[in-house]
Amino acid sequence: MTEQSGESNPGKLQLRLHTRQFQVFDSPKRFRVLVAGRRFGKTELALAEIARAAKAAPDQLVWYVAPSEKLAKRIIWRRLKTITQTLWAQKPSEQELAIQLTNGSAILVKGGFNPDSLRGEGLDFVVLDEAADLKPDAWTYSLRPSLADRQGRALFIGTPKGRNHFYNYFELAQSNPEDWASFQFTTEEGGIVQKSELECAGRAMDANVFRQEFEAQFSAIGSYRAYLSFDREANIRDVRFEPSAPLIWSLDFNIDPMCMLLMQRIGDKVYVLEEIAVRSSGNTTEEACRIFVQRAAPYLKIAGRIHGALDVHIYGDASGHQRRTSATATDWNLIRQFFATIHKGAIQISCRQANVNPHIRDRVNCVNARLRNYFGEPQLFISPGCKELIRDLEEVCFTLDSTGAATNELDKSDRHRTHLSDALGYYLSQIFPLRGTFHL
Ligand SMILES: Nc1ncnc2c1ncn2[C@@H]1O[C@H](COP(=O)(O)OP(=O)(O)O)[C@@H](O)[C@H]1O
Ligand SMILES: [Mg+2]
Structure with missing residues (x-):
């Protein structure tokens, strides 16, 4: 873990963020893209972001979206309930994967498998987790329009998967610095996985996979040839x-x-x-x-x-x-x-x-x-x-x-x-x- 770190949310919902997570957390841009290696702490950052957004003002509507509802539930639901428990207005709905807070805000956990199910109005903040695996339509046709009326914010997070739509968002962020910010960190920079562990993974993995999964590089691996390491x-x-x-x-x-x-x-x-x-x-x-x-x-x-x-x-x-x-x-x-x-x-x-x-x-x-x-x-x-x-x-x-x-x-x-x-x-x-x- 890096020595410097930031408090994500003073008050009851304290989550400790490491320096790099805090860099993203601290950015005021409306749209942010975080590209990072596995176990960098991306989902942990999403939790801090969601908690902050829901607490920021009354009646906020906050969504967490992962590629499928099953995955979304598995990744975040339990942790989300734990960190918000002191602010519940009522018991969270297991059916809807929804948490109502005493300040009138609501947090909903969603799967992006069917982009139509993501249409809604008046979103204040959305996290798109594992964004490289999300259907591209989820953003373009469903989420982006839902953010329009309340000037909602969005955070894309993920590990690269070739140069697919997630790469396009990353590039878009780089070429539109007015509204967008982009961040790219390796797993090592997150400080959660030990160096020795990463070296061990490097021995058993080919370079393209390692660069993508742990160094967060948009490599040619998503291109369609299967055995790219053959020489x-x-x-x-x-x-x-x-x-x-x-x-x-x-x-x-x-x-x-x-x-x-x-x-x-x-x-x-x-x-x-x-x-x-x-x-x-x-x-x-x-x-x-x-x-x-x-x-x-x-x-x-x-x-x-x-x-x-x-x-x-x-x-x-x-x-x-x-x-x-x-x-x-x-x-x-x-x-x-x-x-x-x-x-x-x-x-x-x-x-x-x-x-x-x-x-x-x-x-x-x-x-x-x-x-x-x-x-x-x-x-x-x-x-x-x-x-x-x-x-x-x-x-x-x-x-x-x-x-x-x-x-x-x-x-x-x-x-x-x-x-x-x-x-x-x-x-x-x-x-x-x-x-x-x-x-x-
Ligand atoms: N700032 C932090 N301090 C301590 N542990 C953390 C921090 N951020 C993440 N973790 C822990 O590290 C592990 C990996 O984090 P996670 O957010 O799931 O990574 P990712 O989504 O990037 O794969 C989890 O067990 C998480 O609780
Ligand atoms: Mg994650």
Whole structure:
């Protein structure tokens, strides 16, 4: 925490603000945009701002808006009730997410999912939290007009998400200093997250994600290419089988084309030896096993000579758990059966399926982090023979929404794309998951 700090609200509603929060709090501008890293203390500042606005004069109408009502409630509702409790006119409405104060002011918590529900009149102050995830229409068509009759004020707060509408507000603020003020702070400047913790996050994250999430930079990450950290120079190299490490077999249970990767992990580094992408109709899990055995034969020979057997760790899409490819067994059971009967002894398998698939963004970020972390170190090396995987890393994109912003879905319109990079992501996200503490 920085030593200097400010009192947000003398009197009963005291919240301590750190120096940077206070800088924003202290700005008299009508419209303010705060861009800051995760856990900077943005929402805490929103609380102080809301309390001040509601107390400033009688009969004020103050709104807090987050991308959805569920999220809004989760982020702020409990804290908001706690800090305003001494001023309640009556018990807050859990239904309306509304707090009436004795001075006639009202604080309402809202979700911006449906911009029409945000239309209202006579707003005095609104906070738009997680503004990069809010629908752009929420401001333009609903909130901005509602501020007109009472000269209401607004505070946008958020962490960047590429150069989407939140970036536009930030730019707008910079080019209209009469009415607007803009602030940009890193997580470190907030002083809440320790430096050692940030360094640790930097090691496990790729530079683009780190810059966006913790340094509050509007980077190209929101642009639509998924694997921005891939660099031919750094990530492609001749990869040799290391007999002392298990062979990793990762597969996407897609039928056509059937996609698998053969890899090895040594410490924090991952080596992709081979890709297998076989087109055919009616491929079965059993056939995947047969193809695997064929391709793994040279490794089996080397490992067999040294250790008597080849250790194989199998990873894949969690849906392999549930989706039935035969009347009697799941994909995973078919794999177990195959190796129990056919290659008993020579190939020792261990199935390591995840219970749930991670979010697509998280999975992509895990791959990016391994391709190149914040310190520029590559930890994922791909054999030049993996041509389809390399194409995936260069070409796979997120789809775009109607405003041109990248969504969280990968573009699957080319059916050759994404399967191999998905298989890579299933493995990496299981072994090197992104640290949960930094997820909202
Ligand atoms: N000025 C402050 N002093 C002490 N703790 C704070 C301060 N500002 C925020 N915090 C705490 O730090 C954590 C992160 O703050 P939060 O406002 O949720 O961050 P953000 O919204 O930027 O991710 C919360 O537990 C919050 O209570
Ligand atoms: Mg927050």
